[in-house]
Amino acid sequence: xxxxxxxxxxxxxxxxxxxxxxxxxxxxxxxxxxxxxxxxxxxxxxxxxxxxxxxxxxxxxxxxxxxxxxxxxxxxxxxxxxxxxxxxxxxxxxxxxxxxxxxxxxxxxxxxxxxxxxxxxxxxxxxxxxxxxxxxxxxxxxxxxxx
Ligand code: HEC
Numbered sequence: 001x002x003x004x005x006x007x008x009x010x011x012x013x014x015x016x017x018x019x020x021x022x023x024x025x026x027x028x029x030x031x032x033x034x035x036x037x038x039x040x041x042x043x044x045x046x047x048x049x050x051x052x053x054x055x056x057x058x059x060x061x062x063x064x065x066x067x068x069x070x071x072x073x074x075x076x077x078x079x080x081x082x083x084x085x086x087x088x089x090x091x092x093x094x095x096x097x098x099x100x101x102x103x104x105x106x107x108x109x110x111x112x113x114x115x116x117x118x119x120x121x122x123x124x125x126x127x128x129x130x131x132x133x134x135x136x137x138x139x140x141x142x143x144x145x146x147x
Contacts, residue, residue: 027085030076033069037107040065041133048126059125060115066132067111074104088145096142103139110135 022028040062046052047059077093077100093100114128 022085025085026076026078026081027087027089030073030089031085031087033073033076036069037066037073037136040069041129041136044125044129044132047122048129050122054122054125056118059119063111063115063128067108067115070104070108070111074101088147090143090145093143100139100143103135103143107132107135107139 043052043058043062047054052058074097077089077097079094081087082089082091082094110131114132119125119128
């Protein structure tokens, strides 16, 4: 084995190990929750735009996922998780934790409200999307770093 290969092998080992280690880290958990929220909003968007047919089950799943993930999201910002694992969490979160939590709670409750009323067609999904979609930016603007 030449030097390059040894380095590559060592690097692969390190990356593999950090991936296992990273799985339970708060930065990773909260990013995964946001990925779920993003995927669910995308699913609703596809229905609202008519790229996918209206499907009540898919709408329910997306709304429940947004509600549950947004509710759990602020639980994953313990002291010491301000940096690392490519987090985009802004320092402002820890300075305004109550406001940050309120914004997450609002997204969760609003998703529940939409779910309780249950949009009956793609136009209804579009309306819900306007409400929920605005809340992404309202929190990302102050609390998510731009990379
Ligand atoms: C309460 C605040 C808040 C709300 C509301 C919110 N986000 Fe986020 N979002 C964040 C923060 C903070 C991060 C960065 C997390 C990190 O990197 O540790 C983030 C990151 C993300 C990411 C990147 C995840 C990754 O791959 O690392 C996506 C996608 C995302 N948000 C989508 C959404 C969508 C879609 C909505 C609206 C339905 C939304 N967010 C609402 C705070 C919020």
